[in-house]
Amino acid sequence: MTMTSEAATRVSNSASVHLEAISKSIGGTRILAGVDLDVNAGEFVTLLGPSGSGKTSTLMAIAGFVTPDSGRITVRGRDVTVLPPGRERDMGIVFQNYALFPHMTVAENVAYPLKVRRLPRREIETRVADVLKLVQLDALADRKPARLSGGQQQRVALARALVFEPSVLLMDEPMGALDVRLKEELQLELRRLQKEIGATVIYVTHDQNEAMLMSDRVALMRDGQIEQYGPGQELYRHPRSLFAARFLGDSNLLKGMVRDGWLDVGGLRIALPTGTLAATGERQAALLRPETLTVREGATGALMSEDGACLYGTVRDAAFVGQAMRYEIDVPGLPEPLLVHQVACAAHAQLAIGMPAQITWDRDDIHLIALGDQDE
Amino acid sequence: MSTKPISSPWLAGYAWVLLALLLIPLIALVPISFGDSATMSALPDKLSLRWYREVLGGQEWRNAFSWSLLTTSVATLLATSVGYLAAYAIVHSRTRFKAILEILMLMPMMVPTVIVAFSTYILATWMPANATWLMIAIGQALLALPVATLIMAASLRGIDPTILRAAVSLGGQRAQVFRMVTLPIAMHGILSAAALSFLIAFDELLIAVFLTKPGLETLPVRIYDSVTYELTPAIAVVSVFLMGLISLAMIAGALIRRFVAAAASNPASR
Amino acid sequence: MSSASAIPAGLRARRSVADLQWLSVAVILLFLGATFLAPLFEVLALSLTDADGTFSLAQFRELADSSSLRPVLLQTTITALEVTLACIVIGYPAAIYLSRLEGWKASLTSVAILFPFLTSSLVRTFVFIVLLGRNGVLNNALVWLGVPGAPFKLLFNQTGVVIGMTYVLLPYMLLSLIGTMRKIDGTLLDAARSMGASRARVFWTVYLPLSLPGVAAGAIITTILGFGYFVTPALMGGPGEKMIAQMVEQRIVTLYDLPGAAAISVVMLTIVLMAYAAAARWLGLSRLMRPQG
Numbered sequence: 001m002t003m004t005s006e007a008a009t010r011v012s013n014s015a016s017v018h019l020e021a022i023s024k025s026i027g028g029t030r031i032l033a034g035v036d037l038d039v040n041a042g043e044f045v046t047l048l049g050p051s052g053s054g055k056t057s058t059l060m061a062i063a064g065f066v067t068p069d070s071g072r073i074t075v076r077g078r079d080v081t082v083l084p085p086g087r088e089r090d091m092g093i094v095f096q097n098y099a100l101f102p103h104m105t106v107a108e109n110v111a112y113p114l115k116v117r118r119l120p121r122r123e124i125e126t127r128v129a130d131v132l133k134l135v136q137l138d139a140l141a142d143r144k145p146a147r148l149s150g151g152q153q154q155r156v157a158l159a160r161a162l163v164f165e166p167s168v169l170l171m172d173e174p175m176g177a178l179d180v181r182l183k184e185e186l187q188l189e190l191r192r193l194q195k196e197i198g199a200t201v202i203y204v205t206h207d208q209n210e211a212m213l214m215s216d217r218v219a220l221m222r223d224g225q226i227e228q229y230g231p232g233q234e235l236y237r238h239p240r241s242l243f244a245a246r247f248l249g250d251s252n253l254l255k256g257m258v259r260d261g262w263l264d265v266g267g268l269r270i271a272l273p274t275g276t277l278a279a280t281g282e283r284q285a286a287l288l289r290p291e292t293l294t295v296r297e298g299a300t301g302a303l304m305s306e307d308g309a310c311l312y313g314t315v316r317d318a319a320f321v322g323q324a325m326r327y328e329i330d331v332p333g334l335p336e337p338l339l340v341h342q343v344a345c346a347a348h349a350q351l352a353i354g355m356p357a358q359i360t361w362d363r364d365d366i367h368l369i370a371l372g373d374q375d376e
Numbered sequence: 377m378s379t380k381p382i383s384s385p386w387l388a389g390y391a392w393v394l395l396a397l398l399l400i401p402l403i404a405l406v407p408i409s410f411g412d413s414a415t416m417s418a419l420p421d422k423l424s425l426r427w428y429r430e431v432l433g434g435q436e437w438r439n440a441f442s443w444s445l446l447t448t449s450v451a452t453l454l455a456t457s458v459g460y461l462a463a464y465a466i467v468h469s470r471t472r473f474k475a476i477l478e479i480l481m482l483m484p485m486m487v488p489t490v491i492v493a494f495s496t497y498i499l500a501t502w503m504p505a506n507a508t509w510l511m512i513a514i515g516q517a518l519l520a521l522p523v524a525t526l527i528m529a530a531s532l533r534g535i536d537p538t539i540l541r542a543a544v545s546l547g548g549q550r551a552q553v554f555r556m557v558t559l560p561i562a563m564h565g566i567l568s569a570a571a572l573s574f575l576i577a578f579d580e581l582l583i584a585v586f587l588t589k590p591g592l593e594t595l596p597v598r599i600y601d602s603v604t605y606e607l608t609p610a611i612a613v614v615s616v617f618l619m620g621l622i623s624l625a626m627i628a629g630a631l632i633r634r635f636v637a638a639a640a641s642n643p644a645s646r
Numbered sequence: 647m648s649s650a651s652a653i654p655a656g657l658r659a660r661r662s663v664a665d666l667q668w669l670s671v672a673v674i675l676l677f678l679g680a681t682f683l684a685p686l687f688e689v690l691a692l693s694l695t696d697a698d699g700t701f702s703l704a705q706f707r708e709l710a711d712s713s714s715l716r717p718v719l720l721q722t723t724i725t726a727l728e729v730t731l732a733c734i735v736i737g738y739p740a741a742i743y744l745s746r747l748e749g750w751k752a753s754l755t756s757v758a759i760l761f762p763f764l765t766s767s768l769v770r771t772f773v774f775i776v777l778l779g780r781n782g783v784l785n786n787a788l789v790w791l792g793v794p795g796a797p798f799k800l801l802f803n804q805t806g807v808v809i810g811m812t813y814v815l816l817p818y819m820l821l822s823l824i825g826t827m828r829k830i831d832g833t834l835l836d837a838a839r840s841m842g843a844s845r846a847r848v849f850w851t852v853y854l855p856l857s858l859p860g861v862a863a864g865a866i867i868t869t870i871l872g873f874g875y876f877v878t879p880a881l882m883g884g885p886g887e888k889m890i891a892q893m894v895e896q897r898i899v900t901l902y903d904l905p906g907a908a909a910i911s912v913v914m915l916t917i918v919l920m921a922y923a924a925a926a927r928w929l930g931l932s933r934l935m936r937p938q939g
Binding site: 383387388390391394395396398399401402404405408415416418454458461462464465468469477480481483484486487488489490491492494495496497498499502514515517518575578579581582585586596599600603604607611612615618619622623625626 | 667669670671673674675677678681682684685686688689692736737739740741742743744746754755757758759760761762764765766767768769770771772773774775776777781783813816817870873874876877880881891894895898899907908911914915918919922
Binding site for chain 3: 063064065084085086087089090091092093095096097099101102103112113116117160164
């Protein structure tokens with residue numbers, strides 16, 4: 001979608017949002033357990049997490065539909081914790097099912113927040129026309145929502161949430177009901193649009209790819225708390241917990257104990273990344289992302305290499321998944337097979353099931369996660 | 377999401393009061409039925425079973441009840457069986473035909489009751505005099521037919537056609553498929569339709585008023601005459617009895633629903 | 647080998663379904679035709695004959711000339727509309743709350759509505775005669791409260807008929823309203839609030855328009871039922887105040903004037919069918935006929 005930047009509304013009043021220790025219990029169940037989050041003006045932040053992690057509840061607390069038991073929410077420094085949703089709170093919301101008014105046309109839906117603000121009719125018309133052009137729905141202005149496709153409905157919802165230039169735009173899994181192709185297209189569109197108009201967006205999803213694709217920063221949630229908050233790349237490369245490592249992308253986690261500058265994983269010696277300061281006796285897990293591993297045919301019976309960045313095993317499963325080969329390699333001494341994603345190209349010879357395999361990596365691609373007492 | 381823009385404690389209070397007002401008059405019939413004198417009061421000075429004895433011992437009320445039971449039973453049977461065929465045809469037929477059939481079936485409900493009663497009266501004039509009770513039953517069946525059809529059509533619509541196709545492809549004969557597949561699934565709808573048909577037919581007044589004659593008087597006609605000419609607590613006794621019947625029907629309905637739900641969630645039990 | 651087994655199973659199944667359809671249709675047409683359509687046609691024919699049994703429009707001419715039909719028709723229409731309006735005004739606010747209930751409260755609601763709904767209209771009318779009488783509970787309460795003018799005459803007049811019919815027809819309205827309101831998506835209201843609409847505005851611009859189909863369906867049911875109602879007006883109405891169904895009843899039972907009854911029936915039927923046609927254009931017939939509750 002090309003942006004008609006002349007008409008583009010620039011959200012001039014996009015605001016920063018801060019959450020401090022937001023807690024909420026419903027019927028004795030703690031759904032939010034002290035959520036801290038800061039979002040800069042014009043930033044795209046995604047709340048990511050499995051269902052029940054509290055991401056939608058957090059969004060609804062920001063929207064004002066859930067009143068926290070304790071904690072503080074400020075928008076541009078102003079406390080809005082107990083402010084009801086509405087003009088004062090000034091937030092545009094795209095609901096999961098879009099919540100388009102079925103008895104109004106596209107244009108009437110989009111005009112609704114402006115009519116509520118009693119703007120002059122002429123101004124309403126111009127602004128509705130502008131924002132519909134922005135989301136490329138100007139041709140469908142007189143349709144009822146029931147006669148739109150899912151993607152079009154989503155864009156109407158977006159236009160309606162943008163048209164009154166709210167200080168913050170909240171989106172609750174807006175791609176959930178769309179098919180994969182359309183989803184990818186709209187994700188990029190939304191990202192571009194957000195950058196263009198400079199809106200502050202807080203976005204909820206359970207889809208890690210979507211989160212990483214779109215956001216400046218991702219807040220990974222678990223059990224009503226934020227597990228880790230940072231740019232997607234940081235979360236992916238340097239997860240602070242096994243949960244974070246497992247939730248974002250595929251992972252190989254080798255748990256062991258640091259011994260004399262090596263990680264001892266059930267007798268296998270793994271070299272630590274250069275410059276690591278880890279004392280002997282610490283329990284650590286080495287995260288090896290499947291795509292950082294290289295696999296080739298190995299010598300039968302080989303066990304260990306000297307440099308600690310190489311393992312030997314047997315191909316347990318090999319599958320072609322399009323852009324890559326997906327291998328599972330049984331390594332003696334490891335409880336689970338190692339997962340390897342290797343780009344399918346001429347440089348890599350394909351291995352068959354049952355073949356001996358050698359897996360190598362760059363020791364600096366390893367990320368260490370300190371294991372707590374609970375981690376098995 | 378917790379905000380409910382359209383609600384207030386006033387609304388809630390008002391709604392509960394209205395529901396109470398719907399029920400209280402009917403509940404008030406119970407004390408009235410236990411009155412002792414001929415005048416009626418919701419708070420009788422002295423409780424007695426006088427009017428219960430009067431009604432249960434009176435030949436007139438007993439006859440009226442017997443006639444009602446007879447006509448209503450026949451009407452229920454007719455409405456349920458014809459309604460089932462209609463529901464089946466409506467659910468499985470193609471578009472234009474279906475619309476005509478639907479309107480035809482619904483006509484007795486759309487036309488004012490007094491006109492259905494009139495046409496039944498005409499029908500009775502074509503028939504021998506000793507078939508009058510049957511004509512009452514047919515008229516009652518006509519009034520119950522639309523509701524019965526709608527209910528059974530709704531439950532037949534709930535049957536996945538692939539199940540029927542599967543049953544036929546497994547070699548089931550038509551009658552077998554009906555008995556072993558369609559009927560059990562549609563049973564809930566059939567029972568509801570029968571229960572409602574019974575209540576509608578039992579409540580029917582005008583047809584019976586038009587066709588009534590000495591020795592043939594249904595319960596509603598008896599009540600109607602009694603309200604018009606006597607107005608005694610005997611009517612309250614009959615009303616309490618009728619409400620007991622409805623309570624039983626509603627409890628049975630709830631039990632059946634629960635049973636069907638349990639059976640549906642546990643297919644092995646079928 | 648029978649010829650049937652030569653046909654593929656799928657085709658045979660389809661044919662057997664078609665056979666059964668035709669059989670059903672034949673049975674239905676036979677039943678409805680003999681018991682309902684033929685007598686109804688006879689009613690139509692009766693209305694078009696004079697005393698000698700020859701074709702004439704005398705019945706209708708007489709109805710048009712006489713002063714009897716027009717005031718009754720007017721009275722009946724007014725009563726039906728009054729009752730409908732009362733049902734909307736009384737039922738709508740309650741339905742808003744009742745439609746949002748869940749669990750045991752929702753069950754209690756449906757019992758509280760369905761029980762009167764299923765109870766004989768004779769019984770419901772009878773109890774109102776008892777309660778609204780000069781010495782009935784209501785008037786006694788009003789006198790006790792010192793309401794000026796009490797006891798009121800609430801029985802055997804137009805007031806009594808409207809009160810009684812409203813009580814009898816209110817469950818239809820409630821079921822229709824609750825059925826429609828239940829389907830209103832709560833997030834639409836949240837969305838409107840988040841965009842800055844006041845509570846009142848959310849109601850007028852979102853909730854009310856979305857609930858109107860239920861109001862319309864309920865209004866059509868109560869108006870048409872009210873128009874043809876017999877029991878309550880007959881038992882609670884005054885001697886002078888007749889509704890149109892009573893006119894038909896009187897001509898059949900008391901006066902034995904079948905052509906006259908037929909002519910009034912035809913007038914009634916025409917009005918009702920016209921009302922249905924208008925409603926069907928407006929709402930769609932299928933929507934009108936959905937069983938409620």
